[in-house]
Amino acid sequence: MKALRIKLHQASANYRKEETAENKMTYPLPPISTITGALHSICGYREYHEMNVSIQGRFASMHREAYVDHCFLNSTMDDRGILVKMKSASMLSNAYTKVASAKKSQGNSFLKNITIQVHDEQLLNEYRQLRQEGNRIAEWKKTEYKNKLAEYKQKKSILALEKKEQEKGSEKFKQLAEEERKLKEEEKQYKINAERYEEEHYKKPIAKYRTLTKSLKYYEILDDIELVIHVQASDETLCDIYNHIDDLKALGRSEDFVDVEDIQFVNLEQDEESYRSCYSAYLNYGDVMNERINTGWYEDRDISGTKYYLGKKYDVSTGKRIFTEKVKVIYTSDFTIDETSENVWVDKEAETEDGQVYIVNFL
Known part of the structure; x- marks a missing residue:
């Protein structure tokens, strides 16, 4: 079988596990989609091209690398973090202007100007005015607005009782029904006007203000990585990869640079001899379970290794x-x-350096 063998080296890398958020753990080898995605990218493919890959390699060590995580809270907190104003709250943009920062872990207040560092006095005053307007609207809804709705409810109840005393179809019944309709329409418009005022004067402008928090988190970083990738695809696809391999700059994060040490077209063979691999690898689960590949057995388990579900197509x-x-x-x-x-x-x-051949198992 014709295939393309690519030998890569990375000084360090993180092949992030999708399900990890707090601290970004890494796969021990780049997953299938990382390899195929990189190959699609260097070839300029915009649609998926069928290809099978074999992934094996090893790394010398693993360490943790600290980084500062920035997180926007869904609401503003008065006593912590950094108060910011988003450039565009309705769009997927992280652009913002710093307004003020809390100096201590607790006991601060942006509204009362307690232990904060002000970065933009004008925006801070705007934020305070909006919060005051929000409090005023909340108080108004508890009093005048609530009383007005109760008044509408009482009037509707009176009209409903008067309608019951009238014969359906009579002029008086029609008159009361019309009054009831107008009253309901008036109540509806009153609610709409109240919601519109709150939306325009408080909810929309205050939504641009967020609390930005920072926390120390970690990447798992693999060091001194050797990778041996075999690719099986159409001749045209293999030639595209071969011709564009120098465009492969990174695997994993954008800063995880890669050196292409060798790329060769090879003919894979089959025979009845036994072989041992000197690398770690992702192996097809079915081939392991059907004992086409031996991973070493223990008394209480059939196979030795870690199971992953990796995205392919x-x-x-x-x-x-x-x-x-x-x-x-x-x-x-x-x-x-x-x-x-x-x-x-x-x-x-x-x-290989140990005088062994590569065992190639396509995923």
């Missing part, structure tokens, strides 16, 4: 990558095969 027609197929894999090391099979091949064209 995806759709980007909506402008967002949505996975349409995920595959189950086993991450393990020191695995062996007794012979090759339908989805298990060997690459003998470049022996």
Whole structure:
């Protein structure tokens, strides 16, 4: 079988697990979508091109790298964080202007000017006026607005009782029904005007103000990474990858730069000899369970390794990558095969440093 073998090296990288948010954990090897996504990107593909990949490699160590996480709260807090005004609250933009910062962990107040550092006096005054307007509206709704709605309710009850005393279809009944309709319409308009005023004079402008908090979080970082990637695809796709491989700059984060050490077209073979891998790898779950690949057995388990569900095929027609197929894999090391099979091949064209061939298992 014809394939493309790519040997890569990275000084460090984080292949982020999607489900981790607080502290960004990493996969031990780049997942399928990271590899195929990078290859699609360098080739300029806008639609998914069918390709199968084998991913194996190793890293020397892992450490944690601290970073400052910025988080916008859904509401403003008077006593903590950084008060900011968003440039455009209705759009997906993180642009903002700093208004004031709390100096202590507690006991601060932006409204009362207690232990804060002011960055923009004009915006801070605007924020305070809006909060005062919000308090005034809230008080008005508890008193005058509430009493007005109670008045409407009482008038509607009186009209309803008077209607019951009249014969349906009579002139008096029609007159009362018309009065009831007008009263309901007046009540509806009163509520609309109140909501509109609150929306325009408080809710919309105050929504531009947010509390920005900062916290110390961590990346898991792999060090001194060796990767061996085999790609199986159409001849045209393989040639595109080969011709554009120098455009591959990073894998993982944008700062996780990659060195392309070698790229070769190879012919994968099958035979009945046994082989042992000197790398860790993602292995096809079905091939492991069907004992086409041996991962080492323990008394209480059939296989040795960590199971992952990795995204493979995806759709980007909506402008967002949505996975349409995920595959189950086993991450393990020191695995062996007794012979090759339908989805298990060997690459003998470049022996490893240990004098071993590459075991290639497409995912």
